[in-house]
Amino acid sequence: MSVRSLPDRLYSAAQTRELDRLAGEAGLSGEQLMERAGRAAFELLVQRWPEVTRPAILCGGGNNGGDGYVVARLAREAGLQPVIFQDRPVEALKGDALTMARRARDLGVPMHSLSPDSLPTEAPVLVDALLGTGLSGPLRDDKKALIQALDRLGKPVLAVDVPSGLAADSGASTGAVLHASCTLTFIGVNRGLLTGIGPVCTGELLFEGLGVEARVHRRIDAPVWRPTPADRARWLPPRQRDGYKKTYGHVLVIGGDHGFGGAPMLTAQAAAHAGAGLVSLATRAEHVAPLLARQPEVMARAVDDVDQLAPLLERATVVAIGPGLGLDAWGRALLEAALDSGLPLVVDADALTLIAEWRPDARQDWVLTPHPGEAARLLDSGTGAVQGDRFAAVESLAARYGGAVLLKGLGTLVRGAEGTALISDGNPGMGSGGMGDLLTGVIAALRAQGLPPYPAAALGAMIHARAADGAARRDGERGLLATDLLTDLRRELNGHDH
CATH class of the missing domain: 3.40.1190.20 (Ribokinase)
Incomplete structure (x- = not known):
C-alpha cells in the first residue's frame, strides 16, 4: 500500500462515482479497483492493529461492502480468523461485490447476519464497509438503530472510504455515524470528510489512489480546492x-x-x-x-x-x-x-x-x-x-x-x-x-x-x-x-x- 498525503482536490459522491467510471475507461476494471481497495484496507488493518487475529468485517450490500469482503478474504489467506457481519445474504448482492463475497465464503470465512441484536461484541476491531458514499438521505430507522448500537460498542474502527452514516457530500450526519479511529479513502477524497462533523468522525484520514492516473482526475470539472x-x-x-x-x-x-x-x-x-x-x-x-x-x-x-x-x-x-x-x-x-x-x-x-x-x-x-x-x-x-x-x-x-x-x-x-x-x-x-x-x-x-x-x-x-x-x-x-x-x-x- 502506498498511502500518500491528501490530494488538493476534493470531490462530491457523484464525482467520485464518475472517477470510478473514468478509471474503467482508462483500463482499470471495477473488480481490479475493488481488489486494490480491499488490499489497501487489509494492509492498514494489520499495520495499525498487528496483534488482532479476529477482526469483524461489517459488509453492506454495495461496492463498499465488496471492499470489506476482500479484506476478509485477505485476512483469512494471511492466517487470521476474520468474521463477516453482513446486512444482507451473499446471493442478494450484485456485480463485483457478489464476486468478492463468494470468494470469501469459498475460503470458509464465517458469515453472520448483522442487526442490533446480532453485533460483533467480542471483536477487538471493526472494519466498517457498511454504507459507503452512496448514502443520499436520512437513515431508515433500522439502519439508524444499527449504527447507534455499533457505535456504543466503543470498538476501534477502520472505516473503508467513509464512516457509515456520514454524508459524503456535506459532512453531516444522516441520523447516526459510526465513529472511526481511522478512515482510508480511495481514488478521490470526498469533500464531506473534511468539513462539518466529518473530521470528528473519520479519525485519522488516509488516502490511497489505487493507481488511477492524474489524467483521469483532470476530466472532472469543478472539484473543491484544498489550498496548500x-x-x-x-x-x-x-x-x-x-x-x-x-x-x-x-x-x-x-x-x-x-x-x-x-x-x-x-x-x-x-x-x-x-x-x-x-x-x-x-x-x-x-x-x-x-x-x-x-x-x-x-x-x-x-x-x-x-x-x-x-x-x-x-x-x-x-x-x-x-x-x-x-x-x-x-x-x-x-x-x-x-x-x-x-x-x-x-x-x-x-x-x-x-x-x-x-x-x-x-x-x-x-x-x-x-x-x-x-x-x-x-x-x-x-x-x-x-x-x-x-x-x-x-x-x-x-x-x-x-x-x-x-x-x-x-x-x-x-x-x-x-x-x-x-x-x-x-x-x-x-x-x-x-x-x-x-x-x-x-x-x-x-x-x-x-x-x-x-x-x-x-x-x-x-x-x-x-x-x-x-x-x-x-x-x-x-x-x-x-x-x-x-x-x-x-x-x-x-x-x-x-
Whole structure:
C-alpha cells in the first residue's frame, strides 16, 4: 500500500462515482479497483492493529461492502480468523461485490447476519464497509438503530472510504455515524470528510489512489480546492527589490465602539503582520493610546463621527470592518460610509449582523466572513440548516451577496465565482476569542497586496489555520491565544517551516 498525503482536490459522491467510471475507461476494471481497495484496507488493518487475529468485517450490500469482503478474504489467506457481519445474504448482492463475497465464503470465512441484536461484541476491531458514499438521505430507522448500537460498542474502527452514516457530500450526519479511529479513502477524497462533523468522525484520514492516473482526475470539472503551501508560493511571489510601503497597500480597520477596543486592535495587528504596507485603525478615542502601546506601527485615529472617517477612507486601499463595531448609531454610520466609499471590503462580526438586517445589493469587491450563526442570519435560516449542508450554505451566500464568502467552522469553506475552497488545516485551540478578528486582518492585508477576493480569502484562511497549527505544535492547543499567532503568521506568509 502506498498511502500518500491528501490530494488538493476534493470531490462530491457523484464525482467520485464518475472517477470510478473514468478509471474503467482508462483500463482499470471495477473488480481490479475493488481488489486494490480491499488490499489497501487489509494492509492498514494489520499495520495499525498487528496483534488482532479476529477482526469483524461489517459488509453492506454495495461496492463498499465488496471492499470489506476482500479484506476478509485477505485476512483469512494471511492466517487470521476474520468474521463477516453482513446486512444482507451473499446471493442478494450484485456485480463485483457478489464476486468478492463468494470468494470469501469459498475460503470458509464465517458469515453472520448483522442487526442490533446480532453485533460483533467480542471483536477487538471493526472494519466498517457498511454504507459507503452512496448514502443520499436520512437513515431508515433500522439502519439508524444499527449504527447507534455499533457505535456504543466503543470498538476501534477502520472505516473503508467513509464512516457509515456520514454524508459524503456535506459532512453531516444522516441520523447516526459510526465513529472511526481511522478512515482510508480511495481514488478521490470526498469533500464531506473534511468539513462539518466529518473530521470528528473519520479519525485519522488516509488516502490511497489505487493507481488511477492524474489524467483521469483532470476530466472532472469543478472539484473543491484544498489550498496548500504551493498555492501560497503561486499567489505571493517574492517581493520586488524596489517595493515600498505604498506598494503593498493601506488597510483601514474600522471598529471598536466603547468597551470593545481589543477586537479591531487584533485585526490591525494581523494586517500589519500579514504584509500590508500601511495599517490604520478608526476607533473610539479611548482605544488609541492602548493600541499605540501595543503596536506603534498601526496609525490609530479617534473617530467619533462620519466626517472624521472621510479622510481616512480617502487614503485607504482596503477596509476591514466589523470587529467591535457594535450595533448602535456609531457603528451603523461608519458601516454605511464604508459601503458608500467604493473601496474593497472585508466584512466581519457586527458588520455582518447589520448586513443581514439591511440586505444591501450584491457586490463583487468584498469578502464576507460569517460563522454559522451569522450565516444563518444572512440567509434568514437556522444554524442547523447551515451546518446540515455547509456547501449549500456557502454557495447560497455567495449567490446572494456576491464577492467571496468564507464560512467559518471545522473545515472552513470559501466560495467565490472561481469555485469553492476547503481549509483542512487548523486545530481546536483556535476556539478562543479574537481568532476571527485576526483572520479578518490577514485577508484584508492580502487584498491590499493585490489578491482578488476569492484567493485572498482562501489563502488567508489557510495561512491563519497553519499559523495556529504552528503555535499549537510549539506550546500546545489549550490556552492558545490569538496574539500567539502573530509571529507564526509572518512565518507562514514567507514560507518558513516552524
